[in-house]
Amino acid sequence: MTGSRRDPSSAGGSIVLKATNITWHKGKIEREDRENRNGHRGAVIWFTGLSGSGKSTIAVEVEKRLFDIGAQCYVLDGDNIRHGLNKNLGFSPEDREENIRRIGEVAKLFADSGLLALTAFISPYRKDRDGARALMEQGRFIEVFVQADVDTCKERDPKGLYEKALRGEIKEFTGVSAPYEEPLQPEIVLNTMELSVEESVQQIMNNLAERGILGV
Amino acid sequence: MTGSRRDPSSAGGSIVLKATNITWHKGKIEREDRENRNGHRGAVIWFTGLSGSGKSTIAVEVEKRLFDIGAQCYVLDGDNIRHGLNKNLGFSPEDREENIRRIGEVAKLFADSGLLALTAFISPYRKDRDGARALMEQGRFIEVFVQADVDTCKERDPKGLYEKALRGEIKEFTGVSAPYEEPLQPEIVLNTMELSVEESVQQIMNNLAERGILGV
Numbered sequence: 001m002t003g004s005r006r007d008p009s010s011a012g013g014s015i016v017l018k019a020t021n022i023t024w025h026k027g028k029i030e031r032e033d034r035e036n037r038n039g040h041r042g043a044v045i046w047f048t049g050l051s052g053s054g055k056s057t058i059a060v061e062v063e064k065r066l067f068d069i070g071a072q073c074y075v076l077d078g079d080n081i082r083h084g085l086n087k088n089l090g091f092s093p094e095d096r097e098e099n100i101r102r103i104g105e106v107a108k109l110f111a112d113s114g115l116l117a118l119t120a121f122i123s124p125y126r127k128d129r130d131g132a133r134a135l136m137e138q139g140r141f142i143e144v145f146v147q148a149d150v151d152t153c154k155e156r157d158p159k160g161l162y163e164k165a166l167r168g169e170i171k172e173f174t175g176v177s178a179p180y181e182e183p184l185q186p187e188i189v190l191n192t193m194e195l196s197v198e199e200s201v202q203q204i205m206n207n208l209a210e211r212g213i214l215g216v
Numbered sequence: 217m218t219g220s221r222r223d224p225s226s227a228g229g230s231i232v233l234k235a236t237n238i239t240w241h242k243g244k245i246e247r248e249d250r251e252n253r254n255g256h257r258g259a260v261i262w263f264t265g266l267s268g269s270g271k272s273t274i275a276v277e278v279e280k281r282l283f284d285i286g287a288q289c290y291v292l293d294g295d296n297i298r299h300g301l302n303k304n305l306g307f308s309p310e311d312r313e314e315n316i317r318r319i320g321e322v323a324k325l326f327a328d329s330g331l332l333a334l335t336a337f338i339s340p341y342r343k344d345r346d347g348a349r350a351l352m353e354q355g356r357f358i359e360v361f362v363q364a365d366v367d368t369c370k371e372r373d374p375k376g377l378y379e380k381a382l383r384g385e386i387k388e389f390t391g392v393s394a395p396y397e398e399p400l401q402p403e404i405v406l407n408t409m410e411l412s413v414e415e416s417v418q419q420i421m422n423n424l425a426e427r428g429i430l431g432v
Contacts, residue, residue, distance in 0.1 A: 084351070
């Protein structure tokens, strides 16, 4: 997946010093340079859905598939965000909004660096998700609605969170005591009550290829 | 700079499905997988110095050199941080501290994704820089002190900021009306009153090679 160099005569492009076979960039490295090198576009793949719907599981499997075909990719999730960048945020409405805002901004930076950034957060509010989308150029924000009804998620309850929420030990828990606003026009919908993880991953990979995000 | 695959039998490693020549990752993709692919380590190269000392200029030139040898790299600077992730921060002491804290956390995420993250911010306080350093494993935080005295920076004054600060139009301007705390033990010192940009870049590239950050 090594990409072709840009036309050396184009503005902001590169010239090849033939004697040394070193490419010398005149301007700042641009996203396009990175994309040509990586063989795919920089973009944000934004997973949204209830706790237990399968966001993280699918995101991590997509990351593996992407890595294995040579793509540069990275998952942003609770593990690397909540204890780091967003450790000074709680769960008030303002803090939840700021949580998603920062994630959107960081995902944008990753996409600008040429990576495929996969974000796996409940992100229950349309307004917040649309804010993250608005940061990106059209076609570079892929919203993936990971769909499973509350009863199914309660049954799965991999972290025992629904049980705690139902006992009132967690307040404002999405799907129990706080709303989840389903995406109106997501790029991809994965009904995980019917699709296997493998089928979900394949659907995303196909979609990325169709959109021209893979195979630049 | 394509790296070698990890031992397939190692924990968290990969196995090769011989029939299809596809590598299948059992566990989550780890930084080591990314580094083997990229041919270099993920790390943070943290430029600090007065406004006008040459931080951004040198960081951008290092980025070009790194890109041209095939490395994955990205510059975080005022352009992509202040109007994005940190647009809700001002210049109060708390906000300045939070500004650098967030930059340190984002740089860490980039390093975890296998990239060389170059940060170019005045970052005048030792405590804040040490906070960013403390997030990283030893050897993965390269503090570059870009050294030029205030008089030299005033003369350069590429953005006319010193002039404004001296007229009192910018308050708490580092080097004029706010302190700059020089690094005590930076990994690299570049005296830009004596070194050319090209020499500065070369010094950093040599240093990265000596530390084993390049050429994994």
